[in-house]
Amino acid sequence: MAYDNNNVFAKILRGEIPCNKVYEDDHTLAFHDIAPQAPVHVLVIPKGAYLSMDDFTARAGDAEIAALFRAVSTVAKMVGVSEDGWRLLSNIGANGGQEVPHLHVHIFGGKRLGRMVP
Ligand code: 5GP
16 A cells, blocks of 8 residues: 555644644654543654554664654653553554554553453
8 A cells, every 4th residue: 555645644744734733853743632532642653654663664764763662752751641651552554443544653541541452
């Protein structure tokens, strides 16, 4: 599957639609999910055009990969979930339930989360 430049996160990255930004650096953007599934629900995305984690680790440079994971921890601290615990999730492809075809990781927190069962 080819990367679709018209996906909603590509539009957010181009500034064509707004987002509630939490954090940004050279490689990464984080913003609140539009339909939060927990008291804290933030999405962290690479600025590069990557479909999924598999695509990202295959094509991205080490600096981009490191930046994404460092940003995740930075954002968790910024939104106040670090101390009590939180969940990191990335849906990948059709079976994984990925709706937006631009790599994103979800940060969930702010309450005791239920156990995740497929
Ligand atoms: P997925 O199911 O692909 O892992 O998650 C996509 C996430 O993107 C969903 O949680 C959905 O609520 C969120 N989302 C979809 N469109 C927008 C949008 O325009 N802005 C924001 N902030 N989040 C969005």
